[in-house]
Amino acid sequence: ATDGRVIPLARGAEPVWKSPGPTMPLLRAQRDELREHIVDGRLDGVRRQHSLGKHTARERLDLLLDPDSFTEVELYRRHQASGLGLAENRPYTDGVIAGSGTIDGRRVFVYAQDFTVFGGSLGEAHAAKIHKVMDLAIATGSPLIGLNDSGGARIQEGVMALNGYGGIFRRQVEASGVIPQISVVLGPCAGGAAYSPALADFVFMVRDTARMYLTGPDVVETVTGERVSHDELGGADVHGASSGVATVVHDDEESCLADVRYLVSLLPSNYLEPAPREPSQDAAKDRRPRFAELVPVEPNKPYDMRDVFSELADDGEFFELHERWARNVLCALARVDGRVVGLVGNQPVVFAGVLDGPASQKAARFVRFCDAFSIPLVTLVDVPGFLPGVEQEHSGIIRHGAQLLHAYCEATVPRVQVILRKAYGGAYIVMDSRSIGTDLSLAWPTNQIAVMGAEGAVNVLFRKDLAAASDPDALRARLVAEYTEEFMNPQYSAERGLVDDIIDPADTRSAVARALDMLQDKRKAAPRRKHGNHPI
Numbered sequence: 030a031t032d033g034r035v036i037p038l039a040r041g042a043e044p045v046w047k048s049p050g051p052t053m054p055l056l057r058a059q060r061d062e063l064r065e066h067i068v069d070g071r072l073d074g075v076r077r078q079h080s081l082g083k084h085t086a087r088e089r090l091d092l093l094l095d096p097d098s099f100t101e102v103e104l105y106r107r108h109q110a111s112g113l114g115l116a117e118n119r120p121y122t123d124g125v126i127a128g129s130g131t132i133d134g135r136r137v138f139v140y141a142q143d144f145t146v147f148g149g150s151l152g153e154a155h156a157a158k159i160h161k162v163m164d165l166a167i168a169t170g171s172p173l174i175g176l177n178d179s180g181g182a183r184i185q186e187g188v189m190a191l192n193g194y195g196g197i198f199r200r201q202v203e204a205s206g207v208i209p210q211i212s213v214v215l216g217p218c219a220g221g222a223a224y225s226p227a228l229a230d231f232v233f234m235v236r237d238t239a240r241m242y243l244t245g246p247d248v249v250e251t252v253t254g255e256r257v258s259h260d261e262l263g264g265a266d267v268h269g270a271s272s273g274v275a276t277v278v279h280d281d282e283e284s285c286l287a288d289v290r291y292l293v294s295l296l297p298s299n300y301l302e303p304a305p306r307e308p309s310q311d312a313a314k315d316r317r318p319r320f321a322e323l324v325p326v327e328p329n330k331p332y333d334m335r336d337v338f339s340e341l342a343d344d345g346e347f348f349e350l351h352e353r354w355a356r357n358v359l360c361a362l363a364r365v366d367g368r369v370v371g372l373v374g375n376q377p378v379v380f381a382g383v384l385d386g387p388a389s390q391k392a393a394r395f396v397r398f399c400d401a402f403s404i405p406l407v408t409l410v411d412v413p414g415f416l417p418g419v420e421q422e423h424s425g426i427i428r429h430g431a432q433l434l435h436a437y438c439e440a441t442v443p444r445v446q447v448i449l450r451k452a453y454g455g456a457y458i459v460m461d462s463r464s465i466g467t468d469l470s471l472a473w474p475t476n477q478i479a480v481m482g483a484e485g486a487v488n489v490l491f492r493k494d495l496a497a498a499s500d501p502d503a504l505r506a507r508l509v510a511e512y513t514e515e516f517m518n519p520q521y522s523a524e525r526g527l528v529d530d531i532i533d534p535a536d537t538r539s540a541v542a543r544a545l546d547m548l549q550d551k552r553k554a555a556p557r558r559k560h561g562n563h564p565i
């Protein structure tokens with residue numbers, strides 16, 4: 030796979046610029062000699078990468094970018110350090126390939142750490158190259174994609190390496206909400222280096238080779254006595270399913286980088302531009318999907334909200350975030366009638382779609398991303414409430430729920446709420462209800478907005494009557510029926526302005542598409558202030 034490819038020189042590159050020759054041909058000859066050495070590089074590092082199922086930095090860029098679109102910067106940069114034998118070992122590129130290319134013809138800035146050079150470790154020059162592409166990405170309003178494969182701070186360069194990381198983190202925070210930031214972890218990413226993916230909008234990881242942790246297994250064992258493998262501590266599945274650090278997990282680099290391309294196709298280049306709209310082949314306004322078949326009328330019967338997303342999205346396609354973390358809520362980017370939207374939906378097949386701490390955090394971060402990049406939000410509600418329990422309360426469900434509430438309340442993008450079935454209590458409010466600012470609320474006839482489910486309500490309101498009744502079950506059944514009839518129907522909410530329309534489920538896609546048309550020019554200024562104090 031390396032035949033004919035450019036491989037960076039690992040070490041011992043000796044041809045250097047001599048004093049400039051008097052004529053242009055001589056200068057060209059020197060440049061060609063230099064380039065030849067850079068492309069020839071040491072092959073053992075490359076072989077090792079391949080033996081581990083990994084690609085080299087340049088192969089990865091080939092997979093990520095449109096053919097022949099890459100323009101490299103600072104190819105000849107090399108470190109100026111001298112400690113611990115570095116003076117004799119000054120490879121060109123300094124272990125990171127940086128520059129710009131296109132994805133589907135749209136500009137992105139990229140850097141790819143090269144593990145074959147100093148283990149991809151980050152020193153002053155390496156960091157400066159990353160800073161450079163970050164600055165250019167911000168200045169040109171283009172997405173930034175970092176391919177991480179690194180042993181972390183270059184130990185020989187000491188605090189200058191740490192200084193380099195600080196410069197990356199500061200730029201990432203400055204770029205937050207300005208350009209989309211995508212971090213792809215394709216090897217080790219340890220210590221403070223893990224904060225770079227953590228600050229990005231999207232984190233991709235590849236199984237078996239990618240790992241992220243602040244302290245490795247040896248330190249963990251020394252400090253806590255726990256014995257754990259690299260993968261168990263910080264592998265892709267751990268971060269994809271448990272910690273929520275990884276947004277997307279893949280089995281191999283090819284599918285991972287192809288998926289990064291797909292994601293980029295759904296994102297705007299910066300906060301001032303709209304996400305690319307693609308004419309839909311899937312005529313939104315004509316299609317009558319089979320929503321009603323997918324969603325059972327009985328309020329507690331499970332169904333897969335993914336099927337609803339598929340029916341709603343153009344061509345049934347959506348890009349799901351955090352597929353295996355906090356699965357009781359679904360977050361996805363998709364197109365509806367060609368327009369990119371952020372879909373948020375409760376997932377009845379996981380904990381009945383209840384909201385808990387992780388689900389609130391997952392949805393909150395997604396809502397904030399969509400709002401920052403002007404992506405309209407479509408929220409599909411079928412929620413029995415927040416998860417009760419000592420563990421939830423003690424782990425801060427109040428704080429986490431507040432994050433979601435805050436995220437929705439401050440969102441100024443077009444917002445459409447569709448209530449499919451249940452919408453109870455605080456969870457109803459939080460799932461983009463009218464009261465917190467949704468622009469349009471649509472409800473199916475099966476809709477039940479209420480403070481709580483009928484059984485619970487009757488037990489609270491009629492406890493004494495039920496205790497005294499000769500046939501409590503019969504009384505309860507009658508009271509439940511009365512409560513359901515009076516409160517748990519869409520007319521009750523529609524008459525009070527909490528629901529704009531009661532729609533036939535089959536019309537959901539066209540109703541959402543029409544709502545997005547109606548709201549496309551929405552502008553809403555945030556109050557003047559430095560920034561809000563989001564309950565992070």
Ligand code: HXC
Pocket residue numbers: 146147148149150179180181182183184185191194195217219220221222
């Ligand atoms: C300098 C490094 C390096 C580093 C690896 N190398 N990490 N050189 N600084 N941090 C070099 C190795 O010396 C080796 O050089 C080559 O890269 C390949 O490394 P191997 O160890 O042979 O590879 P492998 O067995 O795959 O192990 C990979 C590894 C291991 C798990 C990443 O190299 C490792 O543990 N490295 C140190 C990790 C670390 O402690 N980093 C500092 C973290 S502190 P040769 O010449 O033999 O090919 C940190 C703070 C950041 O990052 C703070 C930011 C705020």
